[in-house]
Amino acid sequence: MNESIHPEAAMLGGSPSEPHKSQVLGLKDLVLQSMLSLVLWQSSCLSLSSTRAIDGVPMPSRYSTAGMTKMLMMRMLMMKMLLTALCGQLSPSIMAFSGKFEFESEKNYDEFMKGLGVSEDVTTKARNLKITTEIQQNGQDFTWIQSYSGTNIMTNKFTIGKESEIQTVGGKKFKATLKLENGKVVVDLPNFHQTSEIVGDKLVEIFTSGGVTYERISKRLA
Template structure:
């Protein structure tokens, strides 16, 4: 499937601004800002498994397109969200005022997380 693969963070823009807009403390922002991260995606039809590695921390989210699912954020908060596929290369997740878009472009995954006026952009390379 199109999304299946492992991706390593290459660059990100507006990380601090988004976390501040979400109300995170400066200590949390400093803790996660420079941390390396990878995400492994496994797509099986309409079911997905996302395994996030933030430093030594691992978070796994399992979900099915079109069904409300529980997601765990990188800070450990649990939230309910709905995931949809737009075309074959764009995954959109709507969660508590945030829109998360994961879009494949060649060997890159471009992830945007938008909260109102602030958008975090992350670019990861397939490894």
């Protein structure tokens, strides 16, 4: 058996508890406040446009009511585009992984283990392990901690897009470059493919090897 592709020895199991939501909301509030200030300012300009002066300073003829309205609409459109861009930068695909998760369910476990050449006895023992995963994420930097029944703890640190040293639960180490694709952390090895993503309050991991796929779902604890 190639220990590096054992599902219980995979580097990822799947850490701030969804900080992306508060950060996005903070940005939204900031942009919305700016939009409100802009509307109030433009409204003041509109109310004074008939006098052609603001604070005693003559207003150019182009600042007609129609012109001011057009400027207001253009600036609001720009602020909306800015809000969309800022929220996109902190989308769940970037910041959603942080948290602590506990094993909840799995699919196709026995067939997958059999395909890896794992004995029935080991397969049974591995099934009874209580797997807890804690993820700490800071931008593109991850710390991925897995605990197996509280006795065997495996910690891996990696940066998306950079080659990192990954250790399996069996102690084996190898080099791998992890990617972030469509909100999923992806691991690609010659005979192993793994994706990890957050779906609602679940950590969903899918392992594929030799044409057989195994899915593990963990529920969020924190």
